[in-house]
Amino acid sequence: MSVWDALVGQPEAVAVLSEAVRRPEAMTHAWLITGPPGSGRSVAARAFAAALQDPADVDGTSHETQTALAGTHADVTVLATEKVVISIDEARNLIGLAQRSPSQGRWRVIIVEDADRMVERTSNVLLKAIEEPPPRTVWILCAPSPQDVLVTIRSRCRLVNLRVPPAQDVADLLVEKDGVDPDLAMECALAAQSHIGMARRLAANPNAREYRAKVLAIPATIRGVGDAILAAGTLVDEATEESKVATAERDAAEKTELLRNLGAEEGGTIPPALRAQVRQLEEEQKRRARRALIDVLDRAMVDLLSFYRDVLVVQLDSDQVLMNRAAESAVREMAAGSAPEQSLQRMQSVGVARTRIAAGAAPLLAIEAMTVALRPQN
Template sequence: MVDVFADLVGQDEAVATLRRAATAAAVLLRATAEAGPDSGAELAGMTHAWIFTGPPGSGRSVAARAFAAALQCALGTGCGDCAGCHTTLGGTHADVRFVVPEGLSISVSEIRTLVLRAASTPAGGRWQVVVIEDADRLTEAAGNALLKAIEEPPPRTVFLLCTPSTHPDDISVTIRSRCRVVPLRQPPAAAVATVLTTRDGVPADVATWAAAAAQGHVGRARRLARDPDARRRREAVLAVPRRLTGVGACFDAASALIEAAEGEAAASVAELNAGERTALETALGAGGTGRGASGAIRGAAGQLKELERRQKSRATRVQRDALDRALVDLAGFYRDVLTATLRAPVDPVHTDTAELARTAAGRWTAEAALRRLEAVLACRTAIEANVKPRIAVETMMLALWRG
């Protein structure tokens, strides 16, 4: 039997904390049931608001979802076997609500609606759980609305927020001060490889390569191990350093990187967009022949326009996520060059381009390699700050060429 925390790779300390809290929550529920809601029972390790932090791929949303399942578990342990665990992990539990931003931000209207629903009595008799993935995307107004709910929480509501860090740029200090923080770390490549081999049946050599190339990101390692297209995209990115032979080549490489991200994003959302539009048109009476059917469709223009706006926002986010994955791969290459230049006793991130990295290390100084690595990281930061991706990538390519 596999419990709900099984997918949290290399996070033993965090898992132990969450298990203790889930056990304390179950004890509290029993005490309240026996002595009544005014019994004065303490939470003892459990609290109503949590923040899961850590680098990309560390498993922030996995940890939040697993903890939500443990809170809804019939045994109070996160057994992975009961209906509470299954429905929570499957996203269908009536008392667990997930906020997964499809665009670049989470609006105040979304949070207000969510908070209102979360204040109701749990249908299953345990907890109302709100999981907000990418809570760093909350707008200021949305953050303020959430803060009010966290300051005065309903007695059976638990808020689980996922952010890259507790820096004020990611989550407001006032929200942070009212939450318990669960820090997650980047899982070791060996642990990721073991998961790919034992759970996904990936050959050991492929798993080892994919885990190193993904730099501890479990989901990306799984994609690299299974998806030939993902491997081809990575190979194209790692060919960039060889292509930077002049100013024109820099702009060509930038265009290729942007267009690849746009193509990947368009392919990933096309089917979802079409399904959403069809469902909305059907709900609004498309294809109907009765009286008023054509008028209903004409009057639905506003709703269709709003759907298109949301879909465009989602496509922008998916494109930026795809571009960021490419930049992480590129940063890994320049990191390999830097470590080779310094003769550091560490394994390369990209074993398949290790020879190219050693060749570059023979031509560049450590300072030049570091400047190139910093240029890639600066590009990521610029895009996060809403600089136009094409401008940020072109600037990066020129910096990589100049060294």
């Protein structure tokens, strides 16, 4: 066992990061870890932070290593936002923290997950701190690709690029770490397109597999414009419910905690002097709810893309493995009733919907346009 065990299918990245831990001349003050969703960017960042705190701990069992991996080490700070963007105030807090010497460990490590959510103004605030940090401070930024980070930030970081891990490696992880049945593990690894977190969620949560099955059933239900509009409404409604499940309990707990700290009674009248703080929390929760809805819808569209990809694989008689084993009969039926050109057009329509929603379009309108484009063409 080592700190790198959870970083699946990334031997090249492990080699680079572990060398930096072992050899001071290979170390630098700022790193940018990139890779597609589910490739393990945050896992790599946390493993690197843990290894830096105790390079001699080969087995990854020391107190320094374990607390760094668990996110409780005093000198390892992780900024992981659920908002659409990382705020300037959050960036400034990190700058102040970066100036402090490590209190316990060898390094003060600051990890910024989803660094692509920093707008240009926020990135410029961090620039000086990343460019010239104190001697024992290291920044680790995570983003889908180098192009998602401002060029002035990117140029000051050493790049480590992660790849999509093989599905078999992800399945093996589910079997070994989570005790998942091998067949189910492989089905979930393929369905998640090797996204480790999503594969784990699918394997552990039957409701998640059921929701995904509903999404994959949508193409077969669309026969005309009316069906398309109904399918769009159903998809958005179910995504809304799915996102509420993920945020409602946390929202309620946060509001209860805030009211307790303010000395106000839950369910009672909130004094005027305290209403601004409650409104601020509610606005923050609304932004997080929108982010959650966008994430659920985007995942649904990725699943639809995988469905049409499988249809195209069958139409072209390719030897590629199907990603959706449980939906194979629907895939083959769709492949028999359409042409490869239609599959490509449908995939393009899904991609356009993803882009529109990410750019701020009304989800229902974007999804309606997509489902209309998915209907059979005479």
